[in-house]
Amino acid sequence: MSTSSAFVLGHARSADWESATRQCLQQLGDIPAGSNIGFVYATDSFAGQLHLIVDRLRTATGVAHWTGTVGIGICASATEYHQTSALAVMAGSVPEDGFRVLPFYNRAADNLPAAWEDWLKQSQSHIAVLHGDPANNSLPELLTKLGNELPGGYLVGGLSSSHGPHPQVADTLLDGGLSGVIFNDKVPVATGMTQGCSPIADKHTITDCDSNIIDRIDNRPALDVFNEDIGEILARDLNRAAGYIFAGFPVAASDTGDYLVRNLIGIDTHGKRIAVGEILHPGQQIQFCRRDAGTARADMQRMLDGLKKRVPGTPRGGLYFSCLGRGEDLFGRQAGEMKMIAETLGDFPLVGFFANGEICNERLYGYTGVLTLFV
Numbered sequence: 001m002s003t004s005s006a007f008v009l010g011h012a013r014s015a016d017w018e019s020a021t022r023q024c025l026q027q028l029g030d031i032p033a034g035s036n037i038g039f040v041y042a043t044d045s046f047a048g049q050l051h052l053i054v055d056r057l058r059t060a061t062g063v064a065h066w067t068g069t070v071g072i073g074i075c076a077s078a079t080e081y082h083q084t085s086a087l088a089v090m091a092g093s094v095p096e097d098g099f100r101v102l103p104f105y106n107r108a109a110d111n112l113p114a115a116w117e118d119w120l121k122q123s124q125s126h127i128a129v130l131h132g133d134p135a136n137n138s139l140p141e142l143l144t145k146l147g148n149e150l151p152g153g154y155l156v157g158g159l160s161s162s163h164g165p166h167p168q169v170a171d172t173l174l175d176g177g178l179s180g181v182i183f184n185d186k187v188p189v190a191t192g193m194t195q196g197c198s199p200i201a202d203k204h205t206i207t208d209c210d211s212n213i214i215d216r217i218d219n220r221p222a223l224d225v226f227n228e229d230i231g232e233i234l235a236r237d238l239n240r241a242a243g244y245i246f247a248g249f250p251v252a253a254s255d256t257g258d259y260l261v262r263n264l265i266g267i268d269t270h271g272k273r274i275a276v277g278e279i280l281h282p283g284q285q286i287q288f289c290r291r292d293a294g295t296a297r298a299d300m301q302r303m304l305d306g307l308k309k310r311v312p313g314t315p316r317g318g319l320y321f322s323c324l325g326r327g328e329d330l331f332g333r334q335a336g337e338m339k340m341i342a343e344t345l346g347d348f349p350l351v352g353f354f355a356n357g358e359i360c361n362e363r364l365y366g367y368t369g370v371l372t373l374f375v
Helices: 017-028 044-061 114-121 139-149 222-230 232-236 293-310 336-345
Strands: 008-013 037-043 065-071 073-076 079-082 086-092 099-102 126-132 153-159 168-170 172-174 178-184 189-195 204-210 213-217 245-250 259-262 264-268 273-276 285-290 317-323 350-355 358-360 363-365 368-374
Touching (some): 008 017, 008 073, 008 079, 017 044, 044 065, 044 172, 065 099, 065 126, 065 178, 065 350, 073 086, 126 168, 139 178, 153 317, 153 368, 168 178, 189 293, 222 264, 222 273, 245 264, 317 336, 336 368, 358 368
Parallel strands (some): 037 065, 126 153
Antiparallel strands (some): 008 086, 037 086, 065 168, 073 079, 073 350, 153 358, 168 172, 204 213, 204 285, 213 273, 245 259, 245 285, 264 273, 317 368
16 A cells, blocks of 8 residues: 555535535545545534534545544635634545554543554554543643653644534544544654744743742742833733733753743732743743734744755645634634645645644643644
């Protein structure tokens, strides 16, 4: 079986799931011989019909293995669908011994299937493409555990986003934790992550905190340090800073300057304290960041240029998981984020969704875009 052919792609907008599925199948055309893996992303209005969609795709294409989830928005190559009923499907071939579908990983007691033991020993490099349920509060621990179980494990993906249920597809329909597909080194891929924010000042040290409330930074009142970093104009109007300024937490041992971005969720001007969306500990580093269209586009281009240097030619296919806070908010209504990918890397099949949190290298991020390319 050849592994050099490109994936095939179909996507459609329709209020009716059967019509959307039929249009996707028409675009897929004659499925290449040996196709054995499919990715399906539906907007959340189709959450209740996702099992019917997958059954129809499996029957019509003969592709046995499917993975995917729902999103408030989804993407397909240079197209985005937001707040509407839409479906995006990609299918192709990889070596049969190059992947395994991960059907469950919901609790600390879960382990990879015992039947995978010999398969895992065949390769010292594995990448897991994952979909997570945002209602599972143990996801950070599960990601660490899964990464440790996989030899040379690297994790990418996103948390389902929906106004209702958060179903995932991993051959069957399920929810509650992590699921997806794991590839070994027989399936060559390249990955990149773009941060939607950029630091506005130097790193500081949290010297006093309680849970998610920061009392002191660098042995000074937290709000004093915050106001100095954001500047006098924003400090006069802290309401304006909301949604524009975030707390960044540098990732230890990262050689690329990665940091976790978390929301500011409260400011106590009397006590000069700051509340953030993360449980903290004294001694932890913090770096305030800003998010705007200019910084998001610049970092997106940095990621794409880096991938272009690493990828020989046009990718066979791709998966893109972007934050709900990106998309139209930062890149405009004309699918600017997707078009940047096409302009830099070429025209190739790509599907994905706008997530409620992004997964990269065993961590949960926010305001990021995670791109995985099949090469």
